[in-house]
Amino acid sequence: MAHITVSVEYGLHCLLWMIGSEIRPMSSRELAELQGVSPSFVAKIFPKLEKAGIVRASEGVRGGYVLAKPAPEISCLDVIDAIDGKKPLFDCQEVRGGCVLLGKKPPGWAINGTCAIHAVMLRAEKSMREALASQSLADVAEAVGRKAPPEFWNTFQAWVDKKAEARIGKPARARPA
Amino acid sequence: MAHITVSVEYGLHCLLWMIGSEIRPMSSRELAELQGVSPSFVAKIFPKLEKAGIVRASEGVRGGYVLAKPAPEISCLDVIDAIDGKKPLFDCQEVRGGCVLLGKKPPGWAINGTCAIHAVMLRAEKSMREALASQSLADVAEAVGRKAPPEFWNTFQAWVDKKAEARIGKPARARPA
DNA sequence: GGAAATCTACTCGGATACCGCGTGTCCGAGTTATGGTGG
DNA sequence: CCACCATAACTCGGACACGCGGTATCCGAGTAGATTTCC
Numbered sequence: 001m002a003h004i005t006v007s008v009e010y011g012l013h014c015l016l017w018m019i020g021s022e023i024r025p026m027s028s029r030e031l032a033e034l035q036g037v038s039p040s041f042v043a044k045i046f047p048k049l050e051k052a053g054i055v056r057a058s059e060g061v062r063g064g065y066v067l068a069k070p071a072p073e074i075s076c077l078d079v080i081d082a083i084d085g086k087k088p089l090f091d092c093q094e095v096r097g098g099c100v101l102l103g104k105k106p107p108g109w110a111i112n113g114t115c116a117i118h119a120v121m122l123r124a125e126k127s128m129r130e131a132l133a134s135q136s137l138a139d140v141a142e143a144v145g146r147k148a149p150p151e152f153w154n155t156f157q158a159w160v161d162k163k164a165e166a167r168i169g170k171p172a173r174a175r176p177a
Numbered sequence: 178m179a180h181i182t183v184s185v186e187y188g189l190h191c192l193l194w195m196i197g198s199e200i201r202p203m204s205s206r207e208l209a210e211l212q213g214v215s216p217s218f219v220a221k222i223f224p225k226l227e228k229a230g231i232v233r234a235s236e237g238v239r240g241g242y243v244l245a246k247p248a249p250e251i252s253c254l255d256v257i258d259a260i261d262g263k264k265p266l267f268d269c270q271e272v273r274g275g276c277v278l279l280g281k282k283p284p285g286w287a288i289n290g291t292c293a294i295h296a297v298m299l300r301a302e303k304s305m306r307e308a309l310a311s312q313s314l315a316d317v318a319e320a321v322g323r324k325a326p327p328e329f330w331n332t333f334q335a336w337v338d339k340k341a342e343a344r345i346g347k348p349a350r351a352r353p354a
Numbered sequence: 355g356g357a358a359a360t361c362t363a364c365t366c367g368g369a370t371a372c373c374g375c376g377t378g379t380c381c382g383a384g385t386t387a388t389g390g391t392g393g
Numbered sequence: 394c395c396a397c398c399a400t401a402a403c404t405c406g407g408a409c410a411c412g413c414g415g416t417a418t419c420c421g422a423g424t425a426g427a428t429t430t431c432c
Contacts, residue, residue: 002180002264002265002266002267002268003179003180003266003267004266004267004298005414005415005416006268006270006415006416007415007416009267009269009270009272009294010272012294013272013273013294016294025365027364027365027366028365028366029364029365033277034276034277034278035272035275035276035277036275036276036277037272037275038416038417038418040417040418040419041416041417041418043365043366043367044367044368044416044417044418046366046367047366047367047368050366050367057365057366057367058365058366058424058425059364059365059366059423059424059425060364060365060366060423060424060425060426061362061363061364061365061424061425061426061427062364062365062425062426063364063365063366063424063425064365064366065366076294076297087179088179089179089180089181089305090179090180090181090186091178091179091183092186093183093186095186095187095190095212095214096190098212098213098214099211099212099213100210100211100212100213100336101211101329101332101333101336109324109325109326110324110325113324116317116320116321117186117189117190117193117253117317119320120253120308120309120312120317121181121309123308123312124305124306124308124309125305126308127304127305127307127308128266128301128302128304128305128308129301130304131297131300131301131303131304131305132297132298132301135297135300140293140294140297143293143296144293147286147287147290148286148287149286152278155278156278159277159278178375178376178377178413178414178415182376182377183376183377184376184377202404204403204404204405205404205405206403206404215377215378215379217378217379217380218377218378218379220404220405220406221377221378221379221406221407223405223406224405224406224407227405227406234404234405234406235385235386235404235405236384236385236386236403236404236405237384237385237386237387237403237404237405238385238386238387238388238401238402238403238404239386239387239403239404240385240386240403240404240405241404241405242405355432356431356432357430357431357432358429358430358431358432359428359429359430359431360427360428360429360430361426361427361428361429362426362427362428363424363425363426363427364423364424364425364426365422365423365424365425366422366423366424367420367421367422367423368420368421368422369419369420369421370417370418370419370420371416371417371418371419372415372416372417372418373414373415373416373417374413374414374415374416375412375413375414375415376411376412376413376414377410377411377412377413378409378410378411378412379408379409379410379411380407380408380409380410381406381407381408381409382406382407382408383404383405383406383407384403384404384405384406385402385403385404385405386401386402386403386404387400387401387402387403388399388400388401388402389398389399389400389401390397390398390399390400391396391397391398391399392395392396392397392398393394393395393396393397
């Protein structure tokens with residue numbers, strides 16, 4: 001298990017597919033099927049992205065999710081914090097205050113301010129977060145687009161259109177009984 | 178639970194206490210008692226530090242651990258990797274290869290090279306590791322020493338000496354039967 | 355022919371099990387220093 | 394007085410349970426669209 005979870009990975013991949021599809025919402029089921037991952041799991045991720053203001057949900061038979069902001073304004077860090085909940089790199093246990101030499105009531109110099117070890121971790125965490133914040137969804141999408149051949153996007157668009165059409169024209173068919 | 182574990186925290190705190198005590202080894206029990214943490218847990222950590230070449234173990238009744246290198250040559254990153262085992266920040270599941278549009282045998286352009294999302298994570302991980310590698314045990318110890326009053330170190334030395342004396346003069350007393 | 359009601363299938367959203375890693379504890383093997391014993 | 398030996402307590406080192414967070418799944422509430430029916 002790594003610090004950045006699989007949920008974040010799925011979320012980022014989904015968001016990349018959603019770029020350019022701001023008009024026609026994509027459902028969590030479509031996104032899951034497209035990538036060959038568990039639909040239930042993907043469905044669990046998106047409510048978090050919606051609460052964070054990264055995507056906007058629309059309900060109903062032709063509903064789904066749409067990016068709530070332009071891709072350049074969504075950073076990887078935003079997605080990570082939205083899904084994993086801003087969990088810290090390091091959880092200081094305040095060991096310094098438990099030293100037997102300090103007694104039950106440690107003096108101020110021992111517990112005031114930030115623990116020196118914690119400070120190192122905070123600096124490292126800041127570097128990490130800055131690196132993640134500097135990369136937007138658009139940046140990542142551009143890197144992906146540089147590799148895929150142009151024809152692939154036509155194939156993708158055709159797949160989306162086919163799925164969109166399959167969602168209409170079926171309801172209220174001949175009554176079972 | 179955070180990415181950097183409590184084991185690392187305990188290990189770093191112990192190593193800080195060991196600086197300057199290169200002659201008289203400190204046992205894992207002493208280090209635990211000094212800080213008011215579980216002796217069993219501390220004892221579980223040190224074998225990893227020894228295998229990584231950070232500390233040197235000596236056995237027997239007056240045994241214990243000693244820093245294997247000068248404090249300025251031990252970085253926080255060394256300790257983290259030694260205890261937590263160089264676990265990555267992000268574990269890429271290669272989602273890109275599972276896209277249904279690519280079929281069972283994805284073309285080379287889709288799976289060659291590093292996944293774009295993975296690349297972002299690797300850059301962030303590199304930044305984090307560099308920040309951790311730039312801080313040595315000596316640096317952290319200096320930050321701690323700047324806060325503690327000089328008298329405190331005398332108290333600490335006295336405590337160590339008392340513990341060292343308590344370890345001798347007891348074995349082989351009058352036979353029970 | 356037009357408009358309202360109904361019905362279906364789809365959507366989101368949260369609540370519920372399973373599993374693996376980290377935390378915490380314990381016990382066994384080996385070694386060193388001590389104290390006594392014999393020469 | 395010196396060298397040897399047995400003893401005991403301490404050390405390290407790895408193997409064994411408990412609990413929490415992440416992964417994966419399922420089911421219920423609500424909504425938009427299409428069909429059907431009635432005027």
